[in-house]
Amino acid sequence: MQISFLIHNAYGIGGTIRTTYNLANTLAEQHDVEVVSVLRHRDDPVFRPDPRVRVRHLVDIRKGTPGYEGGSPEYRTPATTFPRAEGRYDQYNALTDRRIAEHLRAVDADVVVGTRPGLNVHLARQTRRGPLRVGQEHLTLDSHPTALRRQLRAVYPRLDALTTTTEADARAYRAKMRLPGVRIEAVPNPVPA
Structure with missing residues (x-):
């Protein structure tokens, strides 16, 4: 199975x-996994991916490099x-919007995973037909402004599907968001010891 994370x-x-x-490192033991970073601000990731996990970026913001696009x-x-109401909005722009859309229209994966609400909006709107679209919630529904929740x-x-870090937040999504057909599951620690 091919799995693509958008972060x-x-x-x-x-x-x-x-x-x-x-999660990517663990899944790479049995699957083809990539991590696609919207932004790249340094040469190497702080956290080391398993050698089987491909890491690539969509927009290079490393000043002084040949690929700099900032x-x-x-x-x-x-x-x-x-979304304007998303906490990272100021770090997104027309270039990131375009590159994310191009990536999602062309992604060759069985499962595409978004890792924050703003990216999940892109995922929901722009992923080509075929891949399963999984949104991850790393915060809580109640921590988001009303405009973003709308x-x-x-x-x-x-x-x-949508995953949350707690069962309480999964219940909040089920009760407050009314998402028919979307599987909502709490995944507190995707890689247990």
Whole structure:
């Protein structure tokens, strides 16, 4: 099975990044796995992926490198697909919107996994027909502003599944979001000891 993770920045440090690599590394024992980072701000990831996990990026923001794209007009134009109410909105733009859309239209995977609400919106709207679309929630529904929750309610029915980190949050999504046909499961630790 081919599994593709879409993550904000696989080259940084943080809980979502660590969790994504842990899960990708474990899945790579039996599957073909890639981690696609929207942004790349350093040469090498902080967390080391298993050699079987492919890591690539969509937009290079490493200043002083031949691939640097942070100065392009498209990079300075606000995003229209990535939700304005999402906490990372200021780091998204027309270039990231376009590259994410191109990636999702062409991705050759059986399962595509988004790792934050704004990326899950892209996933729900733009993934080509075929792959299962799985949104991951690494925060909680109640931590999101009302405007973001409204947008998620409108597009999340296009997902096949949504995972949360707690059963309480899974219940909140089931009760408050009313997502018919979307499997909502709590996955507290995807890679147990």
